[in-house]
Amino acid sequence: MTVAPLFELSWRGGVTEQRLHRRRPGAEDLPWGSLDLSGAAPDTVVEARRIWTNGVFTEYASAAAFAALGTALLESGAPVDLTAAAADMVVDELFHVELSSRLTTEMGGAVPLRFDLEKISPLTSPGVRALMRAAELAVTTSCVSETLSVPAMARSRAMASAPLVRAVLDRLLADEGPHARLGYWFLEWAADRLTDAERARLAELAVETIEVYAPIWAEPECSSCAAPVGLGGHDERGRDALRTAVTTSIAVPLARHGIVLDAERVTSTLGRT
Numbered sequence: 001m002t003v004a005p006l007f008e009l010s011w012r013g014g015v016t017e018q019r020l021h022r023r024r025p026g027a028e029d030l031p032w033g034s035l036d037l038s039g040a041a042p043d044t045v046v047e048a049r050r051i052w053t054n055g056v057f058t059e060y061a062s063a064a065a066f067a068a069l070g071t072a073l074l075e076s077g078a079p080v081d082l083t084a085a086a087a088d089m090v091v092d093e094l095f096h097v098e099l100s101s102r103l104t105t106e107m108g109g110a111v112p113l114r115f116d117l118e119k120i121s122p123l124t125s126p127g128v129r130a131l132m133r134a135a136e137l138a139v140t141t142s143c144v145s146e147t148l149s150v151p152a153m154a155r156s157r158a159m160a161s162a163p164l165v166r167a168v169l170d171r172l173l174a175d176e177g178p179h180a181r182l183g184y185w186f187l188e189w190a191a192d193r194l195t196d197a198e199r200a201r202l203a204e205l206a207v208e209t210i211e212v213y214a215p216i217w218a219e220p221e222c223s224s225c226a227a228p229v230g231l232g233g234h235d236e237r238g239r240d241a242l243r244t245a246v247t248t249s250i251a252v253p254l255a256r257h258g259i260v261l262d263a264e265r266v267t268s269t270l271g272r273t
């Protein structure tokens with residue numbers, strides 16, 4: 001068995017850093033250096049480092065997903081401003097990578113995470129046309145994944161007590177709303193251009209993607225785990241917000257574009273009968 005390489009990031013600095021910070025100002029205004037972990041249990045700090053290491057990875061994966069979506073939008077002749085928005089979201093996500101990495105460092109550094117970056121880009125169904133590639137990526141990345149990240153992050157923000165954690169989550173959250181809407185902006189343009197079979201396939205993919213996230217709300221809460229409430233963790237109310245988002249922010253708006261999810265599968269994913 002081959003072991004995946006460690007997930008490690010690098011930073012060039014200089015003119016490329018200046019360019020990024022001109023486009024995404026404000027990083028230096030955050031209260032870096034203010035994190036006081038002296039009262040936190042060691043297990044809690046390790047769990048917070050694990051959560052934020054995973055956060056850095058998911059931000060990086062989101063950048064790859066929006067980059068793939070941008071390419072598919074270019075190849076399908078999508079409206080230029082819509083494509084520009086997707087491309088700009090790649091930069092948002094890379095800025096989130098920077099902020100999350102710096103926060104992780106202040107918590108004591110990343111925990112080891114193995115992933116082969118050659119596999120970071122999301123896959124689309126083999127042989128489909130560019131419009132369908134764009135639709136698959138828009139639905140899975142924006143309409144489902146980004147949409148679920150909004151309530152998850154909002155709950156972490158509501159529970160966070162450390163000013164630095166709150167400031168980072170505020171900055172991340174400010175971008176997530178448009179990230180979750182991009183897929184629906186795309187569907188306003190594309191839905192009529194898709195066939196019934198393509199819309200049915202998109203509904204299937206949306207449910208499959210929701211099922212990937214289901215363990216977040218389905219697994220019983222671990223009473224012995226060190227939930228880092230003030231450092232970006234989750235609780236039962238956050239899980240309920242995710243379940244609600246599946247219906248109100250995914251299933252209902254997708255149906256408006258003719259992408260009708262299998263109600264039985266969605267219900268069973270939510271753990272409701």
Ligand SMILES: [Fe+2]
Pocket residue numbers: 059062092093096172
């Ligand atoms: Fe993000």
Ligand SMILES: [Fe+2]
Pocket residue numbers: 062093146175176179
């Ligand atoms: Fe995002």
